[in-house]
Amino acid sequence: MTTPQRPNIIFIVADDLGFADLGCYGGRDAKFGKVSPVLDRLAAAGLKFTQGYSNSPVCSPTRFALMTARYQYRLRGGADEPINSKSKGSKVLGLPPEHPTLPSLLKASGYRTALIGKWHLGYPPHFSPLKSGYEEFFGPMSGGVDYFTHASNNGTHDLYTNEEEKHEDGYLTDLISHKAVDFVNRMAPGAAQGTPFFLSLHYTAPHWPWETREDHALAQEVKDNLFHLHGGNIHTYHRMIHHMDEGIGWMVDALKKTGQLDNTLIVFTSDNGGERFSDNWPLVGGKMDLTEGGIRVPWIAHWPAVIAPGGTSAQHCMTMDWSATMVELAGAQADAEHPFDGVSMLPVLHDAKHQFERPLYWRMNHRGQRALRMGDYKYLRVDGNDYLFNIPADERERANLAKHQPEKLQSLRAAWEAWDSTVPAIPEDATISLGYSVKDMPQR
Template identity: 80%
Template sequence: MTVTSKRPNIIFIVADDLGFADLGCYGGRDADFGPVSPVLDSLAADGLKFTQGYSNSPVCSPTRFALMTARYQYRLRGAAEEPINSKSKGSTTLGLPPEHPTLPSLLRGAGYRTALIGKWHLGYPPAFSPLKSGYEEFFGPMSGGVDYFSHCSNNGTHDLYFGDEEKHEEGYLTDLISHRAVDYVGRMAKGDAPFFLSLHYTAPHWPWETRDDAHLAAEVKDNLFHLHGGNIHTYRRMIHHMDEGIGWLMAALKKHGMDRDTLVVFTSDNGGERFSDNWPLVGGKMDLTEGGIRVPWIAHWPAAIAPGGVTGQQCMTMDWSATMLEAAGVAANPAYPLDGVSLLDVLKQPSRTFKRALYWRMNHRGQRAMRDGDWKYLRVDGHDYLFNLPADERERANHAGRDPARLARMRDDWEAWNTTMPAIPEDATVSLGYGAKDMPQR
């Protein structure tokens, strides 16, 4: 296939709390209304699907630190809070430092137009905001989750912004985000510069509301976690609304003749929560078991990616940020070397896989994990596990006693990696309101 030398437009789509098997192309079941994700399934069929892709964290904001910096989130104090919540308002430490180079700031410095449409969740103004970290435009919520109709966060305050100013706008948030993205593409089509669009949906994050559930807003506003509400039918419809919006976006790219030269990447910020389907994986959000960190990764770029590809290349969020920089021909800031490894060669030729180790750590339950080839080392609540994932993706057959030498070697590797990261501050906290208290514990 002919690979273009033209700098691509880049659209980075991130769902929120989507399970590994929620999409049809990852084995998800049809809903009562039919296929849940026909647009994303089509993007996977016409592009490249990763089966062994991960998020940098099993919870929202730490993954977003890694996405923005292409570095392990543990390097930044703000990411030690799991995740940042409304109590962080006014903090000058719990957020993405404006002086830190980011994916959008590096691209913007190289001539890209940049916008974030959707969720930020990397600290609150005045100390932090998307406009301080490389984005020219921002529309969306600052916090982790908001009601889809009133656009209020879990402390009851309105949380929908245009730039750094509050923006009151009626409508279902998923649709508002999608329509803004379509409008942005239309405006960018009139210029000559390539663009980078972060399209960060809140769907299918709680509260559990579809496009037709405006009547629930008054009830949900004071109970944003919606512990007594929701069901799999609502949840699947929420994914479908997001999928429809992505369809509107792809139609806009095609209308303006931009679809061939636009790299579109889709993923989730972490594993699924209460109503998600993670099969065959175990666990979910807040867990370093596979269900908490293995997520869909779909790449679509007709100028460079052949259709119908599937790869077992292991990767995590920060690798995709490094990939986008390389695709745009933009170098990292030498004072902030990347931890992410570019996947560009894999996108262009899926047989060019390479080996690398992946590492995680999590305050919650003293979790740590490492993926190295077929093997995974995991610690939860002080207990060590060793799993051969191709043979046991459900992480049930613990080889720790059977292969102590491998366990010791991987544990030593994790410890050596951990010494290269800042220690977890003693005052760092974990917010369990984001779903862990409702997930089955290992």
């Protein structure tokens, strides 16, 4: 199958979505019915990855990798887990405007660019989406906001159009979806003269606070505790995913009506593993962990002009690989002074059976974690203890092979340490911020 003219690209990122939360990944149905019918249909008509990962088990570091197609550790802001509201005014903790990015490279290649949804890569006046290659922006600058008041965890209003505060009534997931539909309609061939577009659609769902479209009354309750530690349940969580899924459906319908669907690459994923109400089965752990539940995430690719329907791939990949893929599709290339760490997935999009070796590396300040996935094996260190797992045989990471295969452990540990020497050391002042105390959370 040959690649047609340069496609439109829509990169959808959910927030704190678990590996198995979607129906197409084995998610359980909520009482109200299917949780994710739209995404399930996109997967059935496209390509689903079963061994895909995020660059980090926490939000803003993954977004650094998404924007740069490089390991987040190469930038100072990527070392904080994650950037929080205390960094407001910082000239350091953010995505440097001078650094080439996925949107800036695509923009230079002739694409129209927009970010609708969560930014979380530093605050104005020093950082913003418009300073890093996006022509348009609508959404919050921080990590989490109330879905109705649009207030961040420090109580300040956090909803912007470009770099100006925007006060707009409505449930945030729906506002994001409606803005995406509007953008797609404005990019229709008759309106935009056939210029391809790149849309980053970054939902805050299903991130806390736990509010559905019907929960207006909760806005006051969560105002002073955005983390909503005492609230939420699995049914609310499913509804939040379903609202996002509905909005994606509105956008897909707009693509159909404007004749843009066939040559639009839609990629869907999550910024990290799930949190307290998520379904990660059969994986263990979640957000903040380098166990599989913290970093294995859904990856769905839909592109009718190129991707054959019904495909499944076990190709290993992580967030920055998809950024490299999109740059290649746009006919652009990495800046010579900022070479990509990401590897293009384009051969797999053309042929789901195509596979290649792709070692994946991680490290975390939190609990001194490190990990390497290479082939079937995974090397993991947590709290000073080393583990070795055969992932296909033991996805729950329960059978530690370290003492039984010491040579394999040593080989992978040496490979991780060799890689670690190629990226900057973790700064002493890097912070870890869950936004709440770990002791407040139920133990997994």
